[in-house]
Amino acid sequence: SAVISQKPSRDICQRGTSLTIQCQVDSQVTMMFWYRQQPGQSLTLIATANQGSEATYESGFVIDKFPISRPNLTFSTLTVSNMSPEDSSIYLCSATGLSSTDTQYFGPGTRLTVL
Amino acid sequence: AQSVSQHNHHVILSEAASLELGCNYSYGGTVNLFWYVQYPGQHLQLLLKYFSGDPLVKGIKGFEAEFIKSKFSFNLRKPSVQWSDTAEYFCALYTGGFKTIFGAGTRLFVKA
Numbered sequence: 001s002a003v004i005s006q007k008p009s010r011d012i013c014q015r016g017t018s019l020t021i022q023c024q025v026d027s028q029v030t031m032m033f034w035y036r037q038q039p040g041q042s043l044t045l046i047a048t049a050n051q052g053s054e055a056t057y058e059s060g061f062v063i064d065k066f067p068i069s070r071p072n073l074t075f076s077t078l079t080v081s082n083m084s085p086e087d088s089s090i091y092l093c094s095a096t097g098l099s100s101t102d103t104q105y106f107g108p109g110t111r112l113t114v115l
Numbered sequence: 116a117q118s119v120s121q122h123n124h125h126v127i128l129s130e131a132a133s134l135e136l137g138c139n140y141s142y143g144g145t146v147n148l149f150w151y152v153q154y155p156g157q158h159l160q161l162l163l164k165y166f167s168g169d170p171l172v173k174g175i176k177g178f179e180a181e182f183i184k185s186k187f188s189f190n191l192r193k194p195s196v197q198w199s200d201t202a203e204y205f206c207a208l209y210t211g212g213f214k215t216i217f218g219a220g221t222r223l224f225v226k227a
Binding site for chain 2: 004031033040041042043044045048092096104105106109
């Protein structure tokens with residue numbers, strides 16, 4: 001199994017600023033992902049964090065808005081840039097192995113409120 | 116189109132009542148389905164998963180789910196709920212390329 005921690009757990013930010021969320025996994029994993037969960041809605045995949053290369057973004061998400069880093073197998077960051085109130089959401093880090101049968105583990109989430 | 120639908124957004128039950136949460140999916144490929152649970156203040160965690168074989172899957176804490184291919188369904192069941200089952204439950208579908216799509220979630224509240 002894998003235990004995932006995220007920092008910060010929550011933050012309140014001003015419009016136009018940026019916030020970087022950190023994700024740490026306690027064991028080496030193959031795949032890391034970032035999800036967004038907007039109020040009352042389901043989890044939406046933002047991007048797959050690739051080690052040592054640019055992240056792979058889903059439709060509707062772009063690198064300029066959500067830059068992602070993954071310098072090694074156990075750590076990733078997501079930055080929410082130039083924030084607006086519409087970015088208020090819970091951001092979740094997730095990790096799994098290579099196979100579709102591997103369990104997907106989730107972090108506790110970062111609750112972001114943009115004023 | 117690939118999608119996962121959960122019928123109930125909020126469910127309130129008394130302890131010892133039976134539970135069934137509906138989940139329907141739309142997907143043309145090999146079906147891998149999951150139920151995740153998020154207890155208050157805790158991480159999202161896997162309850163059970165279906166990849167192949169017996170369509171009745173048993174998970175942790177007495178939960179089970181049945182995959183019915185003809186109905187495109189993967190409903191979650193528990194014969195007798197406890198107050199500690201109060202949580203949000205998500206149905207999810209693996210769509211390949213390490214991507215999983217989630218239903219909107221069902222908030223279950225169990226009255227003691």
